[in-house]
Amino acid sequence: MVKLLISITLITNIFATNIFQTNCMSCHNQEDLTLFMKEYTLKFSSKKRIKNYLYRFLENPTSNIPVMPYNFIIKKGYKKDTILTNQELKKAIDIYYDIYNIKKNIR
Amino acid sequence: MLSKNKNIRKTIFNIVLVYLTTTILLVCALSFIYIKSQKNQIFNSTKSEIDIRANQIIDQLEQLHNDYKKDDIIIYPTFEDIKSNIYDIDKNIIFKEFSLKNINFFKSYFLQDDYIYFIYKIEPYYLGAAYLVIQKDYKTIFKDSTNKIYLIVLLVILFLVFTSFLLAKILIRPLSNNIILLNRFIKDTTHELNTPISAILGNIETLDYDTINDKNLKKINRIKIASKTISTIYDDLSFLLLNNTKKSNNQNINISEIIYDRIEYFQPLVDMKMIEFKTNIQDNIHIVIDKLKFERLIDNLISNSIKYTSPQKTITVILKSNYLSIEDQGCGMSKEQIEQIFIRYKRFNETTGGFGIGYSIIKSIIDEYNLKIDINSEINKGTKVSIKW
Numbered sequence: 001m002v003k004l005l006i007s008i009t010l011i012t013n014i015f016a017t018n019i020f021q022t023n024c025m026s027c028h029n030q031e032d033l034t035l036f037m038k039e040y041t042l043k044f045s046s047k048k049r050i051k052n053y054l055y056r057f058l059e060n061p062t063s064n065i066p067v068m069p070y071n072f073i074i075k076k077g078y079k080k081d082t083i084l085t086n087q088e089l090k091k092a093i094d095i096y097y098d099i100y101n102i103k104k105n106i107r
Numbered sequence: 108m109l110s111k112n113k114n115i116r117k118t119i120f121n122i123v124l125v126y127l128t129t130t131i132l133l134v135c136a137l138s139f140i141y142i143k144s145q146k147n148q149i150f151n152s153t154k155s156e157i158d159i160r161a162n163q164i165i166d167q168l169e170q171l172h173n174d175y176k177k178d179d180i181i182i183y184p185t186f187e188d189i190k191s192n193i194y195d196i197d198k199n200i201i202f203k204e205f206s207l208k209n210i211n212f213f214k215s216y217f218l219q220d221d222y223i224y225f226i227y228k229i230e231p232y233y234l235g236a237a238y239l240v241i242q243k244d245y246k247t248i249f250k251d252s253t254n255k256i257y258l259i260v261l262l263v264i265l266f267l268v269f270t271s272f273l274l275a276k277i278l279i280r281p282l283s284n285n286i287i288l289l290n291r292f293i294k295d296t297t298h299e300l301n302t303p304i305s306a307i308l309g310n311i312e313t314l315d316y317d318t319i320n321d322k323n324l325k326k327i328n329r330i331k332i333a334s335k336t337i338s339t340i341y342d343d344l345s346f347l348l349l350n351n352t353k354k355s356n357n358q359n360i361n362i363s364e365i366i367y368d369r370i371e372y373f374q375p376l377v378d379m380k381m382i383e384f385k386t387n388i389q390d391n392i393h394i395v396i397d398k399l400k401f402e403r404l405i406d407n408l409i410s411n412s413i414k415y416t417s418p419q420k421t422i423t424v425i426l427k428s429n430y431l432s433i434e435d436q437g438c439g440m441s442k443e444q445i446e447q448i449f450i451r452y453k454r455f456n457e458t459t460g461g462f463g464i465g466y467s468i469i470k471s472i473i474d475e476y477n478l479k480i481d482i483n484s485e486i487n488k489g490t491k492v493s494i495k496w
Contacts, residue, residue: 034177042172045196045232102172103195103235106181106202 020095037100168233193236221246407465434491
């Protein structure tokens with residue numbers, strides 16, 4: 001039973017990580033994602049506010065004012081509407097935050 | 108001599124008390140203002156130092172934020188003289204050097220547990236930090252300066268105590284000299300009165316009354332009464348003047364005999380006023396007391412009763428094993444008068460004469476021997492004075 005539970009959790013995590021990798025990292029490299037997180041952190045400060053903003057922005061990118069500088073948007077273009085469900089989007093944001101959170105590296 | 112006088116001591120005490128109270132209050136008020144201004148000054152200088160540190164931290168946070176690359180380790184800027192924490196916009200801790208609960212982020216600074224805390228808002232939020240809270244040891248900042256102030260205040264108060272005593276003594280010296288002179292004069296006068304009064308009384312007692320006709324006998328009796336009155340006044344004045352310097356000679360004495368003796372002593376005066384003495388005196392009652400003081404106590408109680416009792420009335424003297432009462436049918440006293448009766452030189456009736464020292468003497472004796480005195484009086488009916496031991 002325990003083995004089954006562990007297996008399910010692992011599979012779910014791998015699946016979740018895949019959501020982030022397949023849907024985010026397919027377009028953005030590590031450098032971009034670090035830069036985004038620095039900008040979000042600078043503007044929104046807390047985990048809750050960063051995630052909230054990301055969710056609102058990714059849900060409907062055109063109607064939300066992007067945080068990234070104008071030149072960056074010109075270069076990369078506007079983000080297309082997401083094809084992920086709400087739950088998948090939230091999961092992808094959570095994974096992104098956990099991996100790229102700056103504050104965890106302060107010593 | 109100066110310190111021996113109770114009144115002078117009391118006056119010195121009062122002057123010192125008023126002087127010290129006002130000056131100490133003034134010193135305390137000035138110290139309070141000074142401490143407050145010192146605190147403000149120290150606070151302002153501390154604030155400036157902390158402001159510099161806060162700017163340094165914020166600058167370094169900015170630099171760390173800008174230089175950050177994925178998975179870099181960020182070394183938080185620390186300083187020896189302060190500790191600091193950073194919080195995000197939702198007041199969640201990002202990095203901490205000290206632990207502190209319940210921070211009011213609306214304040215710019217606050218004091219808690221011997222520390223002073225300064226709160227700075229950061230924007231944009233470098234590394235996510237929206238608030239920077241800096242902790243500085245508050246106790247050590249103020250401890251030295253306040254200790255110095257308290258020491259100075261203590262020294263000033265000690266100096267004031269010393270000068271106030273000196274001042275009071277200087278101020279009181281002319282007055283005390285006059286009192287000493289007056290006391291000496293009264294003492295000498297009463298002493299000089301003693302010899303002629305004793306001579307008069309002695310000679311009257313030894314007169315051969317069989318050879319004197321009724322007319323002269325009456326005259327001699329009046330002389331005898333007048334001499335005894337002067338003698339009682341002399342005894343009271345001597346008691347007042349010498350009581351402080353004389354040591355009590357306490358003995359187990361038979362007070363029944365003394366009371367009989369004193370009643371007999373006052374008999375001519377009572378006869379002249381046509382007052383009747385009723386006595387219920389238990390024999391051989393003994394108490395430990397100075398004989399002269401007990402005589403003064405009885406004499407004053409009886410002479411007061413005689414003084415205020417109208418002719419053809421009665422004075423009742425009762426003595427039991429632990430109780431003595433003298434009741435007269437005189438003019439009586441009001442409650443207010445009874446409350447003031449022990450005040451020296453207080454007189455309620457100017458027509459009867461006297462110095463107003465009788466009850467003052469009674470009070471000093473009953474206080475010395477822890478006796479209990481009860482005065483029940485009714486206007487125009489009389490007064491009953493009871494003493495219990």
